Amino acid sequence: MGKTDTKESIIKNGARLVHSKGYNNTGLSDILNAAGVPKGSFYFYFKSKDDFGLSLLDYYWEFIQGMINRYCSDISMTPLQRLENFMDGYQNLFSKMGFNGGCPIGNLMQEMSDLNEDFRAKVGDIYSQMKKRIEQLLEEAHEKGDIPDFSDIDSMAQFILNSWEGSIMHMKLAKSDEPLKLFKHVVFKQLLKKL
């Protein structure tokens, strides 16, 4: 493998393992075995396991941005349709994964916020950007008159994101897409519905 391939293989295999087992529960040796690279190679690319963990966050966030671009960019659809399509896209993905894994950002938020300030800062930055994207869609919907007059669109976007994360957590427990369907029903048919 070339240098770029090796680093990519470590990150891809690490991302998969951490997503399914948790960060602290995934040993460096698990990752090296899965990637098929010797320990020395790891330290050529990463200063430490935490340095690698922070790179994983970039990898996960890049994937999420891909989903956002795929589902939220088509301006021939209404902003709310785009938001719902994005959530449907994730629902399909989760379903294909047997409802295992859940949201890698939510997982690391839960696991690392009390343990490592670098993780907390980086997860916080990504979470803000996720919220910002929902906020932009709600603002567009508001300008078009598609949603009620909320005094604070920023807060509503944050509530929706937090509820979405909680629903994904319940999905992991229930091994079913019912919590996501329920989330969409309450958010789109009640909370954002114009009276």
Added chain:
Amino acid sequence: MGKTDTKESIIKNGARLVHSKGYNNTGLSDILNAAGVPKGSFYFYFKSKDDFGLSLLDYYWEFIQGMINRYCSDISMTPLQRLENFMDGYQNLFSKMGFNGGCPIGNLMQEMSDLNEDFRAKVGDIYSQMKKRIEQLLEEAHEKGDIPDFSDIDSMAQFILNSWEGSIMHMKLAKSDEPLKLFKHVVFKQLLKKL
């Protein structure tokens, strides 16, 4: 220490450590050191670490039930006031803990649902009971005419619980009670508000 004291000390210390560090990230030796008991004593009370972990769930659930009884039993208050008091009670508790730890049931739901079916079943059972308690309060509120006519109170209770868990997760990240305040605002002033 007597036998009961020893078992209680292992569980209390274990509960504190797992709440702050995570289950897989807490070693048996950490727990034994904190409880000040030799390894042999541990295996006198528990068959394995997982057997101990399942006992922790009973311990956490007992604590939550205490909070429910404390805040949700006073029928001189409206059902919605009782639900809000319960959430205020937790907000105070979380604030005193520096917004660390979060919900121990939510944490184990996130961490263990993909890894251990016994944990998943037990967390699922506790989570159902938490939902049931919210559902009972909403049903009471509905009978009194205090909330809108939802077609499905059971689902609304589930959505509220999932959103609450997601908000606690964000609280852990933000180290602030803003996500909980936002949750209460949207749930009590918008979602459950009678028009």
